[in-house]
Amino acid sequence: MTEILYMPDIESNYIREWDAEIIKQKDDYVVLDKTAFYAEGGGQPTDTGWLEWSGGKARVHMVTKKGIIKHHIEGQLPEGKVHAILDWDRRYGHMRMHTAQHIVSGIVYDEFQARTVGNQLYHDKARVDFHPVKFTEDDLRLIEEKSNAVIARNIDVTVSNVLRPDLEACVNEERCNLDLIPKSVQDLRVIEVPGFDICPCAGTHVRSTSELGQVKIIKKDNKGKQRVRITYVLE
Ligand SMILES: [Zn+2]
Structure with missing residues (x-):
């Protein structure tokens, strides 16, 4: 299960960077232990952004939620600990x-x-x-x-x-x-x-x-x- 960081109060809606751990990776997506990426739904579009780790950086181009929250990645999938960053203006x-x-x-x-x-x-x-x-x-x-x-x-x-x-x-x-x-x-x-x-x-x-x-x-x-x-x- 992924902890959704923006849920508990209004201030948490302003979280735009955080540390997380990859708990699953498959095909073109990863699952994080905690996320502030909004998964497309309810008329609100997906968040986009980046995952950074020692020696790499990957683009999160789409986030979906069907049972689990999948962060769809362009290119190489990260492993282990990452630093996540939202495209904040969007x-x-x-x-x-x-x-x-x-x-x-x-x-x-x-x-x-x-x-x-x-x-x-x-x-x-x-x-x-x-x-x-x-x-x-x-x-x-x-x-x-x-x-x-x-x-x-x-x-x-x-x-x-x-x-x-x-x-x-x-x-x-x-x-x-x-x-x-x-x-x-x-x-x-x-x-x-x-x-x-x-x-x-x-x-x-x-x-x-x-x-x-x-x-x-x-x-x-x-x-x-x-x-x-x-x-x-x-x-
Ligand atoms: Zn609403």
Whole structure:
């Protein structure tokens, strides 16, 4: 089992270098005893980076999680102890886009009662699908305005573990998509923007909304009946 370093609290989301040990190597991948590499999933892309060891350095170009967390390597596989380094600009972009997505999704639910039904983050932009809804240009400006008003409160973001019944008691399950998480999952990692949003999520986030800048919606696409995709950047 690999210890996931960014899980326990918000500060751990900022770990960008650490020492680790290879516990398995096969084909083109290695498994580490501990990692801060985010494995692709939930609309957040894979982290990339490097593993360094005495006498070598290897590129981590993709990280996947299917039972075990595999760090896919280009070239020679390392052995033994390594020093791991994330491509920080890319990862930090994902953190900013992800926290912003929680805020935008919360605002859209509050204003239009439309759910988030898909999302894809990149380091420099993100897109989110909502249903059922149609947005006018004025609606898009309203989403920006309301999202930016939350961001401007410079709220400290927190990470915690909450038991499902406790979370069910204090959130709207549709608003945070809790009803989509299998009932068998009872222990949930929760991202909170206190006073605005509580959402179960395994992604990486920034420690304060002050790190986000301003949401600017740059595109709207109709993706079928009552389903709308909006794309935003952070300025
Ligand atoms: Zn999330």
